[in-house]
Amino acid sequence: MKKLYVLGNWKSNKNEEEAATWIRTYLQHISELPQTVKVIICPAYHHLSLFDLKTFPSSLGVQDISAYDSGAYTGEIAGSMVKGTVQYAMIGHSERRKYLLETDEQVGQKAKKAIENDIIPVVCISDMEQAKKLTGFISDYAGKGLILYEPLTAIGSGQAETPESANAAAKEIMDIVGPVEVLYGGSVVPENVSGFTSKLYISGVGVGGASLDAEKFIQVISSVAVG
Numbered sequence: 634m635k636k637l638y639v640l641g642n643w644k645s646n647k648n649e650e651e652a653a654t655w656i657r658t659y660l661q662h663i664s665e666l667p668q669t670v671k672v673i674i675c676p677a678y679h680h681l682s683l684f685d686l687k688t689f690p691s692s693l694g695v696q697d698i699s700a701y702d703s704g705a706y707t708g709e710i711a712g713s714m715v716k717g718t719v720q721y722a723m724i725g726h727s728e729r730r731k732y733l734l735e736t737d738e739q740v741g742q743k744a745k746k747a748i749e750n751d752i753i754p755v756v757c758i759s760d761m762e763q764a765k766k767l768t769g770f771i772s773d774y775a776g777k778g779l780i781l782y783e784p785l786t787a788i789g790s791g792q793a794e795t796p797e798s799a800n801a802a803a804k805e806i807m808d809i810v811g812p813v814e815v816l817y818g819g820s821v822v823p824e825n826v827s828g829f830t831s832k833l834y835i836s837g838v839g840v841g842g843a844s845l846d847a848e849k850f851i852q853v854i855s856s857v858a859v860g
Contacts, residue, residue, distance in 0.1 A: 637830050638779065638816055638837030639854050640673040640755065641844030642696060642723065643680075652680040656689075658847035663690060663854070670858050671837070673721050673755075674844070678710055681718055694721030694755065697729065700742035712750030722747045726757045727783055737763060741770025744778060754778035757818070757839075759785050761802075764809045775811030781839045782806060787819025789841065793829075794819060800832035807834060823852035830857050 647655065666672065672691035676684075684693060699709035712722070724747065725740035740756060744767070747754040756778060758764050767774055782802055787794045794802075794817070803815035817829045818839030829835050838857070844850045 634669050635836060636669055636671055636814070637857050638671045638673060638814070639857055640694070640721075640723075640781070640816060640818075640837065640839045641675065641850055642726075642818075642839060642841050643674075643676045643844060644696065644728070644841060645677065646845055647677065647680065649680070649683070652676060652683055655845075655847045656683060659851065660690075662848060662851050666690075666854065667858055670854065672854055675721070675723055678715075681715070686718065692720045694719050694723060696723050696726070698722040698724060698743050698747050698752070698754075700739050700746060702746070712746045712752055716750040716752060719752060721753045721755055721779075723755045723757060723781070725763075727759050727785060727788055730759075737766040738770070741767060744771055744774070748777050755781050755816070755839075757781045757783055758806070759783055761805055761809060764806050768810055773811075775807075775813040779814050779816060779836075780806055780810065781816045781818050783818035783839065789820070791820050793821060793825055796825075796828040796832050796835075799829055800834050803832070803834035803836075821853065823849060823856050826853050826856045827860060831860060 673694050675694040675696050699711045703711040703713050724743045729735045744754040784794050799817045814836035816837040816839050821838045821840045822843050
């Protein structure tokens with residue numbers, strides 16, 4: 634049975650009190666998960682200190698990572714700063730590409746820095762050209778990171794791509810990058826998640842809005858766990 638990932642991306646949401654409440658609710662309701670389900674939570678960087686790293690039952694990730702090493706780069710979060718705290722780093726989310734004009738080259742540089750610091754990169758792509766460019770920067774990426782496929786029409790729209798179309802895209806990504814695990818992201822909710830994770834080439838989901846509500850996020854996880 635394939636491993637299935639559920640990645641929750643909080644984006645720019647929650648103050649400290651709201652984040653602490655989310656964590657309490659999550660811990661109160663989350664039950665023991667099958668070993669085939671890997672849950673990754675990506676809060677804002679400053680919320681990481683609220684998580685008890687010794688007892689928290691899920692993995693943690695950052696929503697971005699610097700393309701540079703530590704040093705005189707004001708506002709940047711270098712990989713060495715979160716090494717040992719997080720296991721994953723989202724890189725190149727479509728919103729960063731759109732609003733912050735992040736380039737494919739920067740995405741490649743950030744993925745390399747994550748790998749150098751023993752952090753698994755989750756590179757976000759919206760089309761096959763971005764997949765091809767990633768392999769130009771990291772030829773053996775398939776053995777080192779995950780891909781989060783997020784079609785632009787589905788992000789925040791409430792209109793998810795069809796599971797069949799997402800599955801075909803995941804296969805095409807694997808043909809380009811190699812035997813990489815591909816997650817689908819874009820308007821994932823408890824009601825539609827199993828349609829994606831049941832597909833042959835999809836290894837999990839990235840969850841945005843539905844991850845902000847701890848109970849709804851748990852519903853997504855439960856739906857993945859039962860198939």
